[in-house]
Amino acid sequence: xxxxxxxxxxxxxxxxxxxxxxxxxxxxxxxxxNIVRAQGGPLKVGVLLPRSxxxxxxxxxxxRGVDVTAGLLKDLGLPELQxxxxxxxxxxxxxxxxxxxxxxxxxxVLMGAFDSGQSTAIAQVxxxxxxxxxxxxxxxxxxxxxxxxxxxxxxxxxxMILRDAFLNQKEIFAAAGxxxxxxxxxxxxxxxxxAMSKAIPGVMPKFEMPYKILETISYDPAARDLSVEISKxxxxxxxxVILVSRLNDAILxxxxxxxxxxxxxxxxxxxxxxxxxxxxxxxxxxxxxxLSFVPWYDPNKPLSKKLEDALAKAHPGVNLNTNHxxxxxxxxxxxxxxxxxxSADPKALADAIRATNITNNVSPGPGIQFDAKGQNDKLLGSxxxxxxxxxxxxxxxVAANAKVELPMKPYDKRS
Amino acid sequence: xxxxxxxxVAIGGVLTGLVYGLMALGLSVIFGVVRVVxxxxxxxxxxxxxxxxxxxxxxxxDPLVMLVPIAAVLFVFGYAxxxxxxxxxxxxxxxxxxxxxxxVAIIMVNVLLILFGPDAQNVQTSYSYDSxxxxxxxxxxxxxxxGLAAIVVAVMLxxxxxxxxIGTAIRACADSYTGAxxxxxxxxxxxxxxxxxxxxxxxAAGVMLVLIVDVTPPLGPAYTLLAFVIVITGGLGSMPGALxxxxxxxxxxxxxxxxxxxxxxxxxxxxxxxxxxxxRPQGIMGKRSAS
Numbered sequence: 001x002x003x004x005x006x007x008x009x010x011x012x013x014x015x016x017x018x019x020x021x022x023x024x025x026x027x028x029x030x031x032x033x034n035i036v037r038a039q040g041g042p043l044k045v046g047v048l049l050p051r052s053x054x055x056x057x058x059x060x061x062x063x064r065g066v067d068v069t070a071g072l073l074k075d076l077g078l079p080e081l082q083x084x085x086x087x088x089x090x091x092x093x094x095x096x097x098x099x100x101x102x103x104x105x106x107x108x109v110l111m112g113a114f115d116s117g118q119s120t121a122i123a124q125v126x127x128x129x130x131x132x133x134x135x136x137x138x139x140x141x142x143x144x145x146x147x148x149x150x151x152x153x154x155x156x157x158x159x160m161i162l163r164d165a166f167l168n169q170k171e172i173f174a175a176a177g178x179x180x181x182x183x184x185x186x187x188x189x190x191x192x193x194x195a196m197s198k199a200i201p202g203v204m205p206k207f208e209m210p211y212k213i214l215e216t217i218s219y220d221p222a223a224r225d226l227s228v229e230i231s232k233x234x235x236x237x238x239x240x241v242i243l244v245s246r247l248n249d250a251i252l253x254x255x256x257x258x259x260x261x262x263x264x265x266x267x268x269x270x271x272x273x274x275x276x277x278x279x280x281x282x283x284x285x286x287x288x289x290x291l292s293f294v295p296w297y298d299p300n301k302p303l304s305k306k307l308e309d310a311l312a313k314a315h316p317g318v319n320l321n322t323n324h325x326x327x328x329x330x331x332x333x334x335x336x337x338x339x340x341x342x343s344a345d346p347k348a349l350a351d352a353i354r355a356t357n358i359t360n361n362v363s364p365g366p367g368i369q370f371d372a373k374g375q376n377d378k379l380l381g382s383x384x385x386x387x388x389x390x391x392x393x394x395x396x397x398v399a400a401n402a403k404v405e406l407p408m409k410p411y412d413k414r415s
Numbered sequence: 416x417x418x419x420x421x422x423x424v425a426i427g428g429v430l431t432g433l434v435y436g437l438m439a440l441g442l443s444v445i446f447g448v449v450r451v452v453x454x455x456x457x458x459x460x461x462x463x464x465x466x467x468x469x470x471x472x473x474x475x476x477d478p479l480v481m482l483v484p485i486a487a488v489l490f491v492f493g494y495a496x497x498x499x500x501x502x503x504x505x506x507x508x509x510x511x512x513x514x515x516x517x518x519v520a521i522i523m524v525n526v527l528l529i530l531f532g533p534d535a536q537n538v539q540t541s542y543s544y545d546s547x548x549x550x551x552x553x554x555x556x557x558x559x560x561x562g563l564a565a566i567v568v569a570v571m572l573x574x575x576x577x578x579x580x581i582g583t584a585i586r587a588c589a590d591s592y593t594g595a596x597x598x599x600x601x602x603x604x605x606x607x608x609x610x611x612x613x614x615x616x617x618x619a620a621g622v623m624l625v626l627i628v629d630v631t632p633p634l635g636p637a638y639t640l641l642a643f644v645i646v647i648t649g650g651l652g653s654m655p656g657a658l659x660x661x662x663x664x665x666x667x668x669x670x671x672x673x674x675x676x677x678x679x680x681x682x683x684x685x686x687x688x689x690x691x692x693x694x695r696p697q698g699i700m701g702k703r704s705a706s
Contacts, residue, residue: 054631
C-alpha cells in the first residue's frame with residue numbers, strides 16, 4: 001500500500017516521463033528565442049554630438065538627422081533604436097568621458113561625433129570597451145588606420161575629400177570657362193583642418209590644378225576676430241580662397257571679406273560651414289556664391305527624397321545637408337546590423353557592421369560597405385553652390401541639378 | 416606685403432584694444448578700490464552682450480544707442496551684487512572671495528545657457544558691414560565706433576574719479592580703508608558704488624564688443640582671462656594702465672597674427688605678460704608697493 005501510494009504520489013509513469021521530457025525539450029528549444037526576445041528591444045545607441053561650445057550649431061544640425069531617423073527606419077522594416085544623447089561640449093576630453101559614461105549606462109552602439117579630434121577619443125574608448133562605434137562625420141585618416149575592430153566610418157577621409165574636390169573643381173572650371181590662377185589656403189588648426197592641410201601637398205599635384213597656392217594661413221576655430229587672417233589673405237593678391245573651416249568662422253570670414261572690400265573670384269570650401277542653414281540665414285544675400293566640395297547626397301536616390309521629406313516635415317525650412325545625411329546613415333548602419341546580427345552582443349554587432357552592404361542609401365556612390373579597416377572607401381564627393389538661400393549641386397555631372405556660377409558676384413555689387 | 420596692410424591691421428588692433436581696455440578698466444577699478452578680484456568679470460560682460468542682442472532682436476534698438484541704459488542696468492546689478500553678496504566677504508581671506516566669485520561666474524554662464532541656448536548670437540546693424548576708406552587704408556566702421564565710444568566712456572570715468580566728491584571719496588577708500596572709516600565715509604556704500612561703476616564699464620564694453628564678435632554663454636571666461644592679462648600688463652589698480660594694456664594687447668595680437676601666424680596670436684599676448692612679470696612686475700603704469 002505504502003509503496004503503491006508512494007508510487008502514485010510520484011506519478012512517474014513512462015507516459016508522464018515522456019510528456020515531461022517533451023515539455024522540457026520544448027522549454028529548452030524555445031529558451032534561445034526567449035533570450036533573443038529579451039535582447040530584441042530597441043538597440044541602445046549613444047549619440048555623441050557637440051551640442052554646446054563653438055561647434056554647437058553643427059552638433060544641433062546633426063541632431064536633426066537623428067530626429068528624422070525613427071520614422072524612416074520603420075518604413076525600411078528595420079528595428080527601433082533607443083537614443084541616449086550626450087554633449088561633447090566641443091571638447092576632446094569631454095567626448096572621451098561622455099563615451100565612457102554612455103557605455104557605463106548601457107549603450108550598445110556609439111554614434112557621432114562630427115569632429116575628428118572628438119571622434120578619435122571616442123574611438124579609443126569604444127575599442128577599449130569593445131563596443132561598436134559608427135562615426136557619422138570625421139575625416140582625419142588615422143582614425144581608421146589604427147587596426148581597430150569596433151570602429152567604422154561611413155564618411156570620406158581627408159585625402160578622399162580632396163581627391164573628389166579637385167576632380168569636381170576641374171569639372172566646374174571647364175564648365176564655367178574660367179579658372180583662378182592663384183589661391184590662398186585658410187584652414188582651422190584643429191584635427192580636421194590640420195589633416196586636410198597635410199594632405200593637400202600630396203594630393204594636389206596629381207590633378208594638375210590651374211591655380212597655385214600662394215600662402216597657407218591657419219587659425220584658431222574658436223577665434224572671435226578674423227580680420228587679420230583676411231588682411232593677410234587679401235595681401236597675397238590671390239584670385240580664389242580655398243577653405244577648411246567651421247560654421248562660426250565661416251560667418252566671420254565672410255563678414256571680414258565684405259568689410260575689407262575683397263571679393264575673390266571663387267570661394268572653394270572643402271569643409272563644413274559655408275553651406276549650413278545658419279550661414280545662409282545669418283548672411284542673407286552675402287551667403288550666395290561659395291562652392292563647397294563636400295560629402296553630400298545623391299538627389300537621384302529614392303531614399304534621398306524620403307529623407308528630404310522627413311526633414312521638411314520635422315524641421316520646415318531646413319535644407320538637407322551633410323550633417324543630416326551622414327548622421328542618418330550612421331544610424332541606418334547600426335539598425336541594419338542589429339537586424340542581421342539578431343542580438344545586441346557587441347562582437348556580433350561589430351561583425352554584422354563589417355558585413356554591411358546597403359545599396360538603398362542616400363550618399364553618392366554604390367552604397368555603404370566597409371573595408372577591412374572599417375572605412376567606407378567607395379563614397380563620392382559633390383560640389384554644391386549657395387544660390388538664393390538654397391543649395392544646388394553643380395558637380396559631378398551625374399548628380400548635378402544646376403550649372404555653376406563663376407566668377408562669384410562681387411560683394412559690393414549685391415543690392 | 417604692402418604698407419597699407421600693416422596700417423589696416425594696426426588700426427584694427429588698436430580699436431579692438433581700446434574696447435578690451437575699457438573692459439579691463441572695470442576690473443582695475445574694482446580691484447583698485449574694493450581689493451576684490453572679480454572673477455565673474457567676463458561673464459558680466461556676456462550678460463550685457465545678451466541684453467544688447469535681445470533688445471536689438473526684439474525692438475531693433477541699436478546697441479550704441481542702448482549703451483548708456485545697458486551700462487546703467489549693469490551698474491545696478493554690480494551695486495546689488497557687492498551690497499548683498501560681496502560686502503560680507505571683504506574682510507574674509509582672499510581664497511573665500513575667489514571661490515565666491517568663481518561660483519557666481521559659473522552660475523551666470525549656466526543661467527545664460529538656459530535662457531539663450533548655446534548658439535552664437537549677434538546683432539546685424541545697418542553699419543555692420545560698413546568700412547571707411549582713407550586713402551589706401553580701410554577702417555572697420557563698427558570697430559571705429561566701438562573704439563571711439565570706449566575713449567568717451569573712459570574719459571568720463573577718469574573725470575568722475577578726479578572731479579566729483581563721490582569720486583574723491585572712493586579714492587580715499589582706495590588709499591586707506593581704516594582712514595575712510597575714521598573720517599566717517601560710508602565705505603560699504605562706496606564699495607558698492609565702485610563695484611557698480613566697474614560693472615557699468617564692463618557692460619559698456621560688452622555692448623561695443625557685441626558689434627565686433629558673436630556672443631555665446633561660454634564666452635565669459637576667455638574675456639575674464641583677457642582682462643587679467645591686460646590689467647596685470649598695464650598695472651593692477653591703475654586706470655590709465657588698463658587702457659594702455661588693452662591697446663598693447665590688441666595691437667600685439669593683430670601684428671603677431673600678420674607677421675607670424677594668426678593661430679599664435681594669443682601666445683604673443685601671453686608672451687608680453689610674461690615679459691612684464693619678469694621685468695616690471697607692478698605693470699607698465701603700476702606703482703611698486705612700499706613693502
